Amino acid sequence: MFIYLLGISLYFWKSDFFSQSVEDWALIYMLSASVLLLSYFTIHLPPKDNSFSMDSAIYLASIFLYGISLTINVLFVSIIIELMYKKRVAPWKHVFNFSMYCIMIIGAYYSFLLFGGKVGEINIYNLFPYMISLLVYFSLNIFLIFLFFFFSGQMFKGTFDAGILKEACISYSVTLLLSLVLTILLNEQGFFGLFLFTVLVVLLSFVFRKFLYLYRDVSERANKDHLTGLYNHGFFKEALNEHFSDAKKLQQPFCLALLDLDDFKKYNDRNGHLQGDKLLQFFGNLLRTGIEDKNYIAARYGGEEFALLMPNTTKEEAHVFLDRLRKQVNDTYFPGVEHVPYRCLSFSCGIAEMEKGMYDSGELIHKADQALYYAKAQGKNNVQIYNEQHNICLDEIKFKQDLDTLEQQIKFFLSKDVYTYRHSKRVFKYALEFSKQLDLTDHEKQTLILGALIHDIGKIEVPRDILNKEEKLTSHEWEIVKKHVTWGKEIVAAEKQFDDLIPLVELHHERYDGKGYPYGLKGQEIPKLARILSIIDSFDAMTTERPYQCTKTFEEAIAEIERCAGTQFDPLYAKMFIEFIQTNYLPRLQGQAPS
Structure with a gap:
């Protein structure tokens, strides 16, 4: 509520809404249109599809050239238009964004003036005021988001880690550079300069999006097992380390399950390797279908062995899920399984949950492997949770x-x-x-x-x-x-x-x-x-x-x-x-x- 009141109060204090000239309103509408376009055409960066918008570059350039009143009116017009066409977004979120941007823009403006910046003049020999205004803009953004999470009760460990701050610093550095480019273009070419800048950023958005899709396609091919279509062993190890680290940092439950197709060698010997490959492919599809409504990662661990990464899942929940999956697999026919000992398709499974004292994901693999070993020793076609007493x-x-x-x-x-x-x-x-x-x-x-x-x-x-x-x-x-x-x-x-x-x-x-x-x-x-x-x-x-x-x-x-x-x-x-x-x-x- 404090952010809402402060942002709206600052707007009414500095807007001069009714004293803008016709030329000013033409500029406001043009800048607002560019803000909306750049908000839509964000720049996507691999590998994690981090994206950032260049609308802040327009606000900063507007501060440097036209001052605070015109800039926050650009913000007001763009938010009103967004409110009309983004009807699925709750109105309070639009108001919160407006308030937050008001505070950031006004903070950046006064810090620009405080450190020697002059509105309407471009001093390429003294970039310090521009850098300070961006730093204030960036700091206020981080601080206000922190306050929002804190007072809404959604704060958790890891919300602001070093990786997020590093990415934010890079994106805001690009924002400062492009805001200076836009300032020069607007000063020299007016509306045509704004048009050139907007087209350039939109084209960059298309290029980076295409690059991201290409990167994803290549990564997908490199990370997938060609036979089953599941993730391969290399991707599994990377994902395991990442999820293990996140679960430890956020203190969330995390389970690893290792699954082994029962009597696969006997099936292979009787039906041939080509049919054995078809069985692996068939089981991979069953596994993929079984987890499609879950936030799980399935991978081919090696041979006839598969792995499931199960974030936010306790060992008891994992056992219920996998035992139900095991029964579904038992009831699914595949040609030739009637000749293996259980006369049906089956798997043995071992589950291990990350414990407080674990420091390395290798411990989790080892314990899941021990539980799988025990499941096989119990006659196969069953699911076992790692237990110290079962460590035979x-x-x-x-x-x-x-x-x-x-x-x-x-x-x-x-x-x-x-x-x-x-x-x-x-x-x-x-x-x-x-x-x-x-x-x-x-x-x-x-x-x-x-x-x-x-x-x-x-x-x-x-x-x-x-x-x-x-x-x-x-x-x-x-x-x-x-x-x-x-x-x-x-x-x-x-x-x-x-x-x-x-x-x-x-x-x-x-x-x-x-x-x-x-x-x-x-x-x-x-x-x-x-x-x-x-x-x-x-x-x-x-x-x-x-x-x-x-x-x-x-x-x-x-x-x-x-x-x-x-x-x-x-x-x-x-x-x-x-x-x-x-x-x-x-x-x-x-x-x-x-x-």
Whole structure:
């Protein structure tokens, strides 16, 4: 209401509606016509079809040449005409736009005068007043929109992010440039200059729109799977990362579902690959039809496996939807499916919902894959939500196999850096013992233990002379060492079975206060197991002899952890680890640190 009253009051204050001359009204009508044309022919920019109108360039040029009264009358006439032909738009929205533009135009006008601008004169040697007026115009626009969202109760996180502001800055910079061009054309050629400017911008609108359509067509071809018509794996990964980031920022639910056609190999073997391709195409059409009224993205993940991105959807809602889709697929006949075990077309499906502690979309894929694995183990043709208790891949036998595999991996350090090998084994031992005292699931304990063993695997990529250097590292050498977490992530990611260990390998040098690396994550943003491993890793580093570092006793290391609880370390787990060391190690050591 404040914006409405202020804008309308400013208009009546500065309009001089009845004192305009006939020549002024002819100019007002011509400028209003150009405003309406440019509002209709917006300029579209790929890749996200961001569009902006050049009507603001006309208002600014009018300020520079004709002053405030004529300019806000141009605004008034254009809004009245819009009100007549845009009847579907609520009248209050027209009034709000009018009020907002009034405030922006008057603010820009007085800032132009305040910084030395003169109406009717073009000073190309002093562009400062023009730039200031645009800055005020732009700032008022952002501020008024912010107020609207805030007081209407529609404000949410992410309304004004860096990307939106950057795009707005670019469009307004173009607006300033074109407003100066129009000012010169109007000053030199009058109505003909206005005509040239309007035609130029309309042609630019057509060209950019054509370019956008061409870009979309090429992108569509590059992003689509040629067989099923669904999105391909590459587009799926990009869209997943984007939706994951948005859902995390806006704190909205987000689910990923992986679907696998049951017994597809058997169908292929019996009916041939050409018929198998037709089945994939047929299922792709069923999937596309099933989600056409939803804001979901369907993609061919690979082979006979498909993926669904489900924004603003909880795992329970996803389960209801996909189970209903599964039954519809069961009831849809396709030639040859009567010879597969279920005698109908069917799929197995795993669902994973984004959780608060997740920092990477790869975790979501891994959990959805685990749920899909469980769905297959349950006899196929069913839908399963990821559940820690159903994680049958990391049972005791699998844990032993993984442990043997990872121990072989770190033996590479024996020939390159014995310290890192022994450090990894000690951290592994601490994690094995400490995990028994933590309130963790069996899967979390196994992940912590395996992650402790492999956490420094990235140091294999660090040059030997840096790893074994006896003097203190230079800043350049230290930057190289810090990259071991990224290199470690890449090494571990190459083996899909170890995806759960990636957060521990990559994030064990993050700090609770946000001053760690590689991302500067803070507090609960750091996965729980990585926070625990950070304490164990630091404790062993402090109590182990290094050439360039004084070794601390266990008591001194405990004091250091206690001092850094809440800054470097999670205070809860720091306290628990201190109690663990005091209970299990100090009595045995009798005050002597291990060699």
